[in-house]
């Protein structure tokens with residue numbers, strides 16, 4: 323059992339650390355596990371639980387509440403309907419039948435759909451509505467699309483704690499209540515942002531604006547350690563969501579017989595000679611999360627592919643689909659690679675990333691092994707990238 327911990331008087335962490343989970347949504351790698359953070363707030367008149375935990379770990383939450391001697395819960399605040407935070411809700415409502423679920427109207431409907439929670443269990447709240455627990459007051463702040471449409475944040479006014487749901491979180495199993503190793507949490511939070519939040523970057527800009535005047539001592543997200551230095555994570559998010567690009571080229575590739583790899587090796591060398599930072603990923607064994615992190619600041623992606631049945635390699639198609647879905651702030655793209663008798667890989671890959679509205683730079687496809695003219699074309703592509711990055715004002 324995780325030892326329950328106090329953030330401020332009568333505000334306790336009661337969540338669960340999942341040290342062993344290695345995959346989220348059967349897609350997202352979790353190299354460092356995760357946690358499902360739940361918090362108990364005991365006001366002088368009412369008691370509230372902020373979120374629950376993933377269903378397989380609900381016993382940890384129940385044990386933590388039992389250990390604290392909690393006989394009564396008046397409100398369960400559902401900041402987010404996704405099951406890693408709501409999965410334990412039906413059990414909690416069985417143990418505490420008097421509890422009412424406090425949620426946005428959208429979240430209420432989703433919880434009714436996802437978990438069959440009866441409608442009479444809910445109290446819906448408006449944006450900026452407050453709820454008194456006696457000597458403690460909760461304020462509910464709608465923050466849609468971080469990262470579902472129903473999400474809200476809960477602000478505990480007297481203690482200046484912002485319960486931020488997935489926003490500002492990190493998939494990190496840690497015994498630390500608060501961020502202790504900033505470098506480690508920065509990497510985990512950036513991975514989390516890249517995989518979960520980046521598609522909603524422009525909406526997050528608005529949500530950051532909405533909370534900028536809140537006085538916050540602690541940010542308590544629903545995954546990973548809490549932030550008792552909120553500026554650390556707020557500044558990181560400002561960096562990630564706003565539009566500054568870096569002089570970075572991401573090169574994800576697959577090479578079946580070595581020709582595409584020769585091109586990638588040459589091209590990466592050409593970029594390095596030109597002082598461009600390169601993040602290269604052999605997709606046959608790449609950590610997709612690291613690829614996502616690299617896309618947070620990069621200005622350009624150059625996809626390297628072998629040809630399978632006149633199309634791009636299926637693993638490259640999968641990665642390109644992810645790049646498109648993550649909606650990074652990329653500005654430029656190209657495709658390089660090799661084919662045996664014919665290829666429509668360029669049209670195919672450009673079609674997959676069409677919603678990103680990237681400028682497609684010159685592409686380099688060669689028949690068989692790369693020849694002198696192919697290497698010259700790769701040099702030309704590297705020159706073009708340097709020029710485009712300068713024009714776009716990319717930072718080093």
Ligand code: FEO
Pocket residue numbers: 402404405406407469488544545
């Ligand atoms: Fe951690 Fe969107 O759930």
